[in-house]
Amino acid sequence: MMLLVPADVLRPRRVDEHFAPEANAARAAGLEVALVDHDALASADGTDGADRAVARVPEAGAAAVYRGWMLRAERYAALERALARRGVTLRTSAERYRRAHELPGWYEALKSVTPRSVWTSGTGRAAFDAARAALGPGPAVLRDHVKSMKHYWDQAAFIPDLADAEGAWAVATRFLSLRADDLVGGFVLRRFETFASAEVRTWWWDGTCRLVGPHPDTPDDAPPADLDLAPVEPLVAGLSLPFVTVDLARRTDGTWRVIELGDGQVSDRPTTIAPESLIALLTTATPHRA
Template identity: 30%
Template sequence: MRVIFCDRVFDHKLIEPDYEDEMKAALRAGFVTSLFSFEDLSDGKVGRALRYVENVEVEELAIYRGWMLTPSTYGLLYHGLLNNKIQLINTPAEFKYCHYLPEYYQKIKALTPKSNWTVGQEMTNFEVINSLTDEFDNAPIIVKDYVKSEKHNWHEACFIPDASNKDNVNKIVEKFIELRGSALNEGLVFRKFEELEFLTEHSKSGMPLTKEYRLFFVFGKLVKLFNYWDEGDYGNTIPDLTPFFEVAKKIDSNFFTMDIAKKTNNEWIVIELGDGQTAGLPDNGNKEEFYMALNKNIRQHV
């Protein structure tokens, strides 16, 4: 088993510093590691990006751990490695599936806030936008794209207190589109706002943090549960995970994350899914335990 990491911009022999501890943990867990150039891959120079990834004699399964990729760029990485007989754990279709909320929404619908979205050029059509937000009546909602929100610009470009106030809806949507710019992913998503249980305030930004966990799954089985935030006292708040395990079995991905959160009424919900290769580990999370469990679960499957 191999883990593919990003190299350092100015030295291909060294790993990107943010992933150095992960590489050490992966090696101790029995993985082989390789480095590639994220910058060259982003520029479409696949051969150059992978020039230091060795060819293997027999086809080998691998995991990418690194920065967020668009589905198209992930496809370049996947097929480039496949030419070296290295197959990433998720196909491009599986990567896209957990990358874009509309792809997996039906599978988590019963456990996640009501959501709808624009398609194609509809994100600049305010008649369509107003029709979508009408479905929420006067409830509070948030706007995001298929992947990310502007939660750090909460009142200006994320939170809409009343979905029936179309002037405010349009103002916040316009600001969101402006701030996301060329980084906007695919289209707009509107989600019912849910009150989550307060955890603490972020020590730097002051943003209120809520009780959330990140669950990693491989081949439908739980690898590791992490506190989503490194700050705050979580106490003994881990819920019954059975409903989430049942949903995980239905997800069309071999390696993914599920973020869950506690509402103020004590109900637990799914916030979103993500591809396990680009989802971050908490700074204080036990990386050795993660890679040990990951290696064990993969070997049991293959």
């Protein structure tokens, strides 16, 4: 298997510094490592741009896993096509990447273990108000199909009461201004729940949890020993996604809840998880805990 990582912007023959530890661990484990020009891919229009982005990937009949910066689903699809022309097959197809990367792709399968959510296609006021009415009054968290603006919690993420139409739209308007061209899909409104723990990031390979560690936002908070994945395991397995992360937190009533599912190729590794641990889950069959 081949590991694909972003090239350094200023030194394109080298690995991007953020992913260099994983690239080194992959080489030590016997994996081939190849460079992708992320900026060219993210801004490319048409076939030629995607082909330029993968020009340094060897032409070989190989399966590949990408570990890099987040890509919009359509850019990932362009990456898949460009690699196929070089005889390289991404282990996660473009369709499966979108299903993991965007909340509407995974929500139905996990709705029993995650906050109730509704979403829109597009960002018009009428669609937002319809989603607001569908979720009903009370507090909610706003995001798009991929990402929230949680670091702007009071301005662009938390809505105290969806019954307050103008107050809710003010939060949505601020969210739109911050996400700008990076916005994906439309609005997502999620019922607010109160949590009593830091988030835990779990890493899943072929439907099995293979690595448990802290969330990148709280890298020094070790996962509690009583983390209960039993309600989640069959649901994640049922999605048939090759490589995903699932972030969980303990609600104040003691129940573990899914905060997010994401494609593992573009999920950040907390600094307190050794790169060797992440590479090991791609190459071995032994579940372990960071």
